[in-house]
Amino acid sequence: MADRYHFVRAAFGEATLNLLRTSRVLVVGAGGIGCELLKTLVLTGFEDVEILDLDTIDASNLNRQFLFTKADVGKPKAVVARDTASGFNPNANIKAYHANIKDPEFGRAFFERFDLVINALDNLDARKHVNRVCIAADKPLIESGTRGFEGQVQPIRKGVTECFDCRPRQELRQYAYCTIRAMPTRMVHCVAYAKVLYEHLFGNPEDDDDPANYAALRAESLAAKETPAQLAQRLFDKVHHSAIVELLQCKDATWTTTPPTPMPRFSELPLQDPKELSALSAETILSPQQNAHCFVHSFVPLFARERTSFDKDDSTAVDFVSAVSNLRAHIYGIPMESKFQVKAIAGNIVPAIATTNAIVSGDVVLDAIRILQGKFAECRMTFCNPIPRRFQRKPCLLYPSDLLPPNPSCYICAPSRERNLTVSIDLFKATLGFLVQQVFQKELSLADPSLDIKALGCVYDPEVHSSSHPKLQKTLRELGLAEHPTGVVFDSSQELEFTLFLKHKDCADVTEFSVEGNFAATPATQVASAASQPAKSSSAAVAVGDDDEPVTYVPAKVQRKRKMAHQGDSGRGGASAIALD
Numbered sequence: 001m002a003d004r005y006h007f008v009r010a011a012f013g014e015a016t017l018n019l020l021r022t023s024r025v026l027v028v029g030a031g032g033i034g035c036e037l038l039k040t041l042v043l044t045g046f047e048d049v050e051i052l053d054l055d056t057i058d059a060s061n062l063n064r065q066f067l068f069t070k071a072d073v074g075k076p077k078a079v080v081a082r083d084t085a086s087g088f089n090p091n092a093n094i095k096a097y098h099a100n101i102k103d104p105e106f107g108r109a110f111f112e113r114f115d116l117v118i119n120a121l122d123n124l125d126a127r128k129h130v131n132r133v134c135i136a137a138d139k140p141l142i143e144s145g146t147r148g149f150e151g152q153v154q155p156i157r158k159g160v161t162e163c164f165d166c167r168p169r170q171e172l173r174q175y176a177y178c179t180i181r182a183m184p185t186r187m188v189h190c191v192a193y194a195k196v197l198y199e200h201l202f203g204n205p206e207d208d209d210d211p212a213n214y215a216a217l218r219a220e221s222l223a224a225k226e227t228p229a230q231l232a233q234r235l236f237d238k239v240h241h242s243a244i245v246e247l248l249q250c251k252d253a254t255w256t257t258t259p260p261t262p263m264p265r266f267s268e269l270p271l272q273d274p275k276e277l278s279a280l281s282a283e284t285i286l287s288p289q290q291n292a293h294c295f296v297h298s299f300v301p302l303f304a305r306e307r308t309s310f311d312k313d314d315s316t317a318v319d320f321v322s323a324v325s326n327l328r329a330h331i332y333g334i335p336m337e338s339k340f341q342v343k344a345i346a347g348n349i350v351p352a353i354a355t356t357n358a359i360v361s362g363d364v365v366l367d368a369i370r371i372l373q374g375k376f377a378e379c380r381m382t383f384c385n386p387i388p389r390r391f392q393r394k395p396c397l398l399y400p401s402d403l404l405p406p407n408p409s410c411y412i413c414a415p416s417r418e419r420n421l422t423v424s425i426d427l428f429k430a431t432l433g434f435l436v437q438q439v440f441q442k443e444l445s446l447a448d449p450s451l452d453i454k455a456l457g458c459v460y461d462p463e464v465h466s467s468s469h470p471k472l473q474k475t476l477r478e479l480g481l482a483e484h485p486t487g488v489v490f491d492s493s494q495e496l497e498f499t500l501f502l503k504h505k506d507c508a509d510v511t512e513f514s515v516e517g518n519f520a521a522t523p524a525t526q527v528a529s530a531a532s533q534p535a536k537s538s539s540a541a542v543a544v545g546d547d548d549e550p551v552t553y554v555p556a557k558v559q560r561k562r563k564m565a566h567q568g569d570s571g572r573g574g575a576s577a578i579a580l581d
Contacts, residue, residue: 004089008045016262016373020045023372027051028101028130029120030077032352033144035067036361037120039082042089044365052097052106053078055183059209064354074250090200102129102447107493111137118142118369120361128445131156131164132494135412140371144364151360155367155379155403159413161225166407167463182564184332187325191345194324195310197239198317202302203309212239226394232265232299236292240327260331262488264293282340286323287332297322312347321346359384363398379403411498419498419548421489422516426507428483433472436460439513446491451500454489476502 001008025046027037030053041049055077057068067084068077076098078153086094099106101121110139111117112132119141121127127143136139136156143154143164156163184190199205201214217238221231244262272293281288286294298319310317322339325346329336337345367379380400388395406413411421423439440449451460460477465471478483485502507513 004091005045007277012369016369017045019372020369021047023115024048025050025368026111026114027120028079028117028126029053029122029124030065030067030096031055032064032354033122033146033356033364034077034120035065035081036357037118037144037364038085038094038355039067039088040361040365041368042085042094044369046368047089047092049092050095050097051078051080051081052099052101054098054100059211062209063207064352064355064357100494101126102366104135104448104493108137108495111139114139114370116140116142116145118364118368121143121296124440125445127164129447129494130256132412132491135163137494141375142364142371144360146352146360146384149356149384151356151384153360153363153367153382155371155376155381157371157376157436159406160376161403162406163410163412165412166404166410175198184328184334187334187337187342188345190325190328190332190334191321191342193328194321195346197324198310201235201299201306202307202317202320204307211243211421216536221331228300228303229296231303232296234297236263236295238268239324240292240331244331258333260333261330263288263292263327266296269293281338282343284327284340285336285338288327288336291323291326291330291336294319295327298323309346310346312343318343318346340442351565356384359398412496419496420501421498422501422503423513424503424505424516425476425501425513426510427476427485427504429472429507429510430476430513432460432476432479433467434511435476436472438511439515440489443513443515446496449489449491451487451489453481453484455484456487459487520539 008020013019023046025041025048027041027049028051030038030051032355034051034053038049038051038254041240053076053529056235057072057075057077057080058063059073059356061077062070064070065077067081072080076096078096078098082094082096097106117130117134117139119127121130121132131141131143134156138158141156141164143152143156147263154164155161184193188359193211196209197211198213200210213233218231221234226234242262244260246369248259248262269289269292272290274293274297277286277290277294277297280290295355298316301316302320308314310321312318318339320335322342325342326336328334363382363384370378378551381403382424383399383401385399387399388397390396408414411419416574421444423435425435425439436449436451440446440451448462449460450462453497456479459481460471471479481502482486482504485504487502488497489500489502490497505514519541
């Protein structure tokens, strides 16, 4: 039998190969990038890998997450990825966790077992959490992401480079395509699903993965001699009732979020006058019953006309997509949106590209090798571009830039004594539950925040105050925080501590608040002066997509090394680039 590692040994040498075989690596995420990454790691010689993901496999994942097959739908991603990748290299010892990386058992002590951590995550909150735990445990981290034809790789080391929180993530109006058919958590997931369904029913689908099995439904309807409206009702029952019931039975013991609630069958819903629906404004948020009738009423004219792809300027198509999106959001407990808002989201969904995942994963492994060799200085932050850009006078798809030092205003990299945060909020209206859930957990991505006020003692402790604790329903003023607005917030999972200042401001909307201090994200237009200017962030941030997508990095100063005629090639040193000669 030929030597399994012949090419690795030839490229990197025996010492490096032995280093790879004995190094312990944690991969967080088993999706688009995670599948490619796990395959590349075990084929390169990494034999001690642990992979964690909380998601289960959906049929929509199969077009780019090649470690999975149709038979694996409904199974944990991490477990199936381990089983498949183990076949590529029987020497590899892969341990899988079907869990949430923010669970308490995956804290600092867990991270300290590894030589390297690699992120292949699909949401901003989890990325920030892993970054913070790696900083606390002083472990090197490689952050990666893709979005369509774009991608990025960012090596991170405490005290040496910027961390993931050092710079802002540009708020994009476009969304990466990821139809999490089994577990949507945001409206953009519901809209992506609705557009896929629309293309299979009335447009030009890109694949055969029909979420409604429409061909079979239509055959049954023809056999029963049903009208288009009756076919629409049959489709409604299939998509919003039967499919959800089947999903609940399939995933009964694997839910990591609140399980969905099926819609009643269409025949069980109250009647709705079509004229009343047409008279409503596009900015009105319809009830689930109104969306159900809009689903049927928009289906009929779409069924009668020629097939055409979704167009956000087609009012009937938007009616259908909005109805499907909101029905799905209601089923999964996601806040519903108006047709106007759904239209804005539907026009900005970007498909995931398997090739981009493969390119980014390969670059991640190259950086992993450099880090384990002790050559962190040779690592670069690398951007994958859809159009070649010039680097060292050659057009390149992969564009490297020097890693920047830590941002002195970063709340993660700064010493704890310098971490200060001011939250301006209506102390008379906002509750403790809102402060914890919306400000601490959602806005600041804290996992297990606690709040102590010197004059009041422990105000909130996640181990004492459950989500249903009556104290969380009290306003901040009722708890005495108006008279004693200064305290300390500590996150035990991230080992993060900072001083909190609460500042009252009258707000017509109880959900309105603002954040100031070196804890908040810096606006992209002010990055260059971040070190000397206090940063601000608003609770009304634009959502970004989350299918392995990079949250676009805006460096304060992009440093490039150019090959000059009078100098040596200073741009080498491990920078990855694919030159198109």
